[in-house]
Amino acid sequence: MDDVIALTKEGFEALRAKLKHLKEVERPKIIKAIADARALGDLSENAEYHAAKERQGFLETEIARLEDILARAQVVDTSKFTDNKVRFGAWVTLYDEDKEQEVRYQIVGEPEADIDNGKISVTSPLAKALIGKEEGDEVTFKAPKGTRHFTIIRVEYK
Numbered sequence: 409m410d411d412v413i414a415l416t417k418e419g420f421e422a423l424r425a426k427l428k429h430l431k432e433v434e435r436p437k438i439i440k441a442i443a444d445a446r447a448l449g450d451l452s453e454n455a456e457y458h459a460a461k462e463r464q465g466f467l468e469t470e471i472a473r474l475e476d477i478l479a480r481a482q483v484v485d486t487s488k489f490t491d492n493k494v495r496f497g498a499w500v501t502l503y504d505e506d507k508e509q510e511v512r513y514q515i516v517g518e519p520e521a522d523i524d525n526g527k528i529s530v531t532s533p534l535a536k537a538l539i540g541k542e543e544g545d546e547v548t549f550k551a552p553k554g555t556r557h558f559t560i561i562r563v564e565y566k
Contacts, residue, residue, distance in 0.1 A: 412482045414530065416497050419520030420483050427474040430467060438464045477519050486565040492543040496530055499564040500538055502547075505557035515539070534558075 415423070438460055445457035486497035494500055494515070501512045513528045515538065521529035528535050537549035538560070547558045 411480065413477055413480045413517055413519065414484050414496055415477075415481045415517040415520060416486070416514075417483050419516055419527075420478070420481055423474055423478060423481075423519060427471065427478065430471050430474070434467055435471070438467055481517075489565045492563045494538045494541050494560065494563050496539075497565060498538075499566065500560060501562040501564075502558040503561055505559065510561065511558075 441460040442457065442464065445451075445454055445460050448454055448456065451457050484496050486495070489495055489498070496515055496517075499512060499514045501510060503509075504511050511526075513526050513534070515530050515535045516527045518529045518531055521527050521532070530536075530539075533549050533551050534547075534556070537547045541547055541560055543560050543563055545560050547560065549556055
């Protein structure tokens with residue numbers, strides 16, 4: 409077994425739900441599509457069959473990836489954190505000094521990172537710079553597009 413993967417409770421549940429959906433909904437659909445394509449006859453020139461087999465390969469790879477993540481997952485209980493220190497699972501409200509605006513991110517495990525929903529990976533440059541800091545601290549770090557400057561406004565755990 410490789411390294412443990414830290415996940416929030418919500419992230420773990422979302423990955424588990426996705427795995428269940430792939431196994432119970434998507435897998436049967438593909439099996440049916442393969443059976444239907446086989447019924448059409450000559451498999452060597454059957455585009456539907458080859459497309460369904462390709463989708464099956466992608467699906468089985470994703471199922472195996474999710475099973476591996478869930479098997480190695482360690483759910484971090486953030487309810488015990490009562491101070492204002494930034495840790496895994498924290499929702500951090502920041503003032504972006506460069507863009508002069510507030511932003512809010514949750515620090516999560518890599519498999520659950522989703523920047524569009526404000527979830528950044530614990531391995532991202534910003535998260536690495538934030539870990540261990542407290543409300544009021546200024547954070548400067550090197551991002552791919554240059555040095556960035558933030559001030560921590562609020563740290564929350566749900």
